[in-house]
Amino acid sequence: MKKIWITSALMVVLAMVALVFWNTKQTLQIIDSEQLAQWMTDEKEMVIVDLREPELFEEGRVPHAINIPFAEINEKYRSIPTDKKVVFVCHTGRMGVESGNLLLENGYKDVANLDGGMAKWTGQVES
Incomplete structure (x- = not known):
C-alpha cells in the first residue's frame, strides 16, 4: 500500500512539473501592421529587426528598425x-x-513577427 501511495505521489509531482514547464514555454506572437503601429506608440523598450537584404532595407523600412539580414x-x-x-x-x-523561433529557442521571452512582412506593412516607411 505504501509503494502505491509513493508511486502515485511521484506521478502527481511529475505531472505538475511537466504542466508548469509546458505553460511557461514561450510562443512566437504573430502581429499585424495595426498591432505593430500601436506597440511603436506604447512600447519604449522594443527592437524591430528587418531581415531583408541591406539594399531593400535602405529603400524603405519600418521606422527605427535595425538591419540584420536573414542570412546572418x-x-x-x-x-x-x-x-x-x-x-x-x-x-x-x-x-x-524562423528567426523568431530561433530567439525563443535561445531564451528570449517576448518575440513577435509582422504577419505578411513589409508586403503588408501599412504604417510609415523610413528611408
Whole structure:
C-alpha cells in the first residue's frame, strides 16, 4: 500500500512539473501592421529587426528598425537584447517566423513577427 501511495505521489509531482514547464514555454506572437503601429506608440523598450537584404532595407523600412539580414541571423542574434520586446520584419513573414523561433529557442521571452512582412506593412516607411 505504501509503494502505491509513493508511486502515485511521484506521478502527481511529475505531472505538475511537466504542466508548469509546458505553460511557461514561450510562443512566437504573430502581429499585424495595426498591432505593430500601436506597440511603436506604447512600447519604449522594443527592437524591430528587418531581415531583408541591406539594399531593400535602405529603400524603405519600418521606422527605427535595425538591419540584420536573414542570412546572418544565426551569427548575429546574440547582439539583440534579451530584455526587450523583439519584432521581426521581412519580405512576407516567413523569415521572421524562423528567426523568431530561433530567439525563443535561445531564451528570449517576448518575440513577435509582422504577419505578411513589409508586403503588408501599412504604417510609415523610413528611408
